Amino acid sequence: MVSSIFKKNRWPIEIRPPSGWLKLELGAVWKHAEIIYILALRDIKVRYKQSLAGVGWAIIQPLLTMIVFTAVFAGVVRVPTDGSPYPLFSLAALVPWSYFVHAITKSTTCLVVDKDLITRVYFPRLVLPVSAVVGGLVDFGIAFALLVILLLAYGVAPTAAVLLLPLFLLLAMLTALALGLWLSAVNVQYRDVNNALPFFTQVLMFISPVAYPSSVIPEKWQMVYALNPMATVINGFRWALLEGQPPPGIYSLVSVAVVLVALISGLYFFRWQENRFADVV
Amino acid sequence: MSSEQPMIEVEGLGKCYWVGGHPLIDNMGMHALLERVFRAPVNLITDRFLKREPTCHYPVGKGHMRWAIREVSFSVGRGEVLGIVGHNGAGKSVLLKLLSRITQPTEGFARLHGRVSSMLEAGTGFHGELTGRENIRLSGAILGMTRAEIEARMDEIISFSEVEEYIDTPVKRYSTGMVLRLGFSVSAHLDTEIMLIDEVLAVGDQRFKQRCIEKMRGVARSGRTVLFVSHDLEVLQKISDRAILIRNGRVEMDGAPDQVVAEHLATATGMNSG
Incomplete structure (x- = not known):
């Protein structure tokens, strides 16, 4: 009478002390994709439920930052923008940047926030940071809509490069996930990570071309500058959306390489630490 | 009751924990951190090559190791209800945590x-x-069920739990009893072959207790295996086919429920901690 639901699974389940080579078992994460969906949905609900501005928060933050940036960097300091109106120039960067900060914060704290799940039920723990990164996409979508409206208002038409926009978004997601894997696993034991995170993202913003164009960086430093993948993400967003912006150069490959190394090492680190999460958190 | 092949085989299972201040968790100082960074990889390598007994090393700080359970072996057949008896801190809950894969053993294995x-x-x-309702979906998803499979059982779960009226209210507003009823209902109705239950009956009222007992019997009759921890010895005797007694992390006795309970009660008087 036991239902056939689980027929497709392989038996038996072996429970042993951790030993041998670490396997990533990404297939198990895929099999639990439904959890990613439910948890991402929950994050969105929680974010907007007991709040007055609700969905507005997704827009308020980048919008206000854009206004402040425009006042300071276009009005006072006069930062070059490669020919684009400054509000557009900064918002095109602030939208992916806000997503990144949101995703990295959520994924860093996910294991501690979902302590109740971790200490009571088994599932591949990788599901948690992944759902944090995916859940942030809703906010991104709302903020992106604001960006589109502003583009229309300024009468800026996108070029064919806009088709590559999803790739740059993917790069932002993977960057957030890679950092989130490392930081969340460490945060389980050392909550210092959580305290240091706002400072870390703030510093990262200054070394990313959010308020200024990356063309102000001297050529010989461009390669070093591209070690920060968010530089490529932002350059990509500007290039895809604003006519006349330079394409992210060959150094983008440096960013991609950095993300891949961080992501793969992060996956292994996370898996290595995973066994201890329930005991330590 | 039990058929050819056991559903659960446990062989020499052991788990050790740090007690009284793990040097790496409780004092997260520089010293401990350095210990971890430099000592851990060395231990990892020497363990592998010397095939050393799996124990935890890092002899720093005030903490010490304690085996929560050790050398635990037993097996449970299909459709069998196994009651687990023991004093507080005997290791019952750790055993269930290991079997549900929340934490990993230090030695031995379970299948x-x-x-x-x-x-x-x-x-x-x-x-x-x-x-x-969303939590029911989450529980199903955690077990790897598809959305359709979960929805098919939704009504059954809700009606058994008797929280229909509040099913679309966040669980944080539920009373303890409501959470308990819903939780039991979910694990009883999602058709897993094995069901692990830790002390559900402690919080519920008499009527709910009765329904749980009936449900667990029904679950076992349908061929599912139930492992069940309870301090309610009367109930345990009633629904278990077999029982094991765990004392100081080891299986002290494995047999008929009334004999195991009798043995447990006999030792209870000699203990100074309950």
């Missing part, structure tokens, strides 16, 4: 021939911000 649903410490991995 489970089926999917496990568990209800450990009345909470079952519910999320407070999600509604009852």
Whole structure:
């Protein structure tokens, strides 16, 4: 009478002390994709439920930052923008940047926030940071809509490069996930990570071309500058959306390489630490 | 009762924990951090090559190791209800945590021939911000069920739990009893081959207790295996086919429920801690 639901699974389940080579078992994460969906949905609900501005928060933050940036960097300091109106120039960067900060914060704290799940039920723990990164996409979508409206208002038409926009978004997601894997696993034991995170993202913003164009960086430093993948993400967003912006150069490959190394090492680190999460958190 | 192949085989299972201040957790100072960075890899390598007994090293700080359970071996057949008896701190809950894969053993192994649903410490991995209905979906998803499979059982789960009225309210607003009923209902109705239940009956009222007992019997009759921890010895005797007594992390006795309970009660008087 036991239902056939689980027929497709392989038996038996072996429970042993951790030993041998670490396997990533990404297939198990895929099999639990439904959890990613439910948890991402929950994050969105929680974010907007007991709040007055609700969905507005997704827009308020980048919008206000854009206004402040425009006042300071276009009005006072006069930062070059490669020919684009400054509000557009900064918002095109602030939208992916806000997503990144949101995703990295959520994924860093996910294991501690979902302590109740971790200490009571088994599932591949990788599901948690992944759902944090995916859940942030809703906010991104709302903020992106604001960006589109502003583009229309300024009468800026996108070029064919806009088709590559999803790739740059993917790069932002993977960057957030890679950092989130490392930081969340460490945060389980050392909550210092959580305290240091706002400072870390703030510093990262200054070394990313959010308020200024990356063309102000001297050529010989461009390669070093591209070690920060968010530089490529932002350059990509500007290039895809604003006519006349330079394409992210060959150094983008440096960013991609950095993300891949961080992501793969992060996956292994996370898996290595995973066994201890329930005991330590 | 039990058929050819056991559903759960446990062989020499052991788990050790740090007690009294793990040097790496409780004093997160520089000294401990350096220990971890330099000592851990060395231990990892020497363990592998010397095939050393799996124990935890890092002899720093005031902490010491304690085996929560050790050399635990038993097996449970299909459709069998196994009661687990023992004093507080004997290791019952750790055993269930190991079998539900929440934590990993230090030594030994266990083999489970089926999917496990568990209800450990009345909470079952519910999320407070999600509604009852969403939590049911979450539990199903955690077990790897598809959305259609979960929806098919939704009504049954809700009606057994008797929280219909609040099913679309976030679980954080539920009373303890409501969470408990929903939790039990979820693990009883999601058709896993193995069900692990830790002390559900402690919080419920008499009527709910009665329904749980009936449900667990029904679950076992349908061929599912139930492992069940309780301090309610009367109930345990009533529904278990067999029982094991765990004392100081080891299986002290494995046999008929009334004999195991009698043995447990006999030792209870000699103990100074309950």
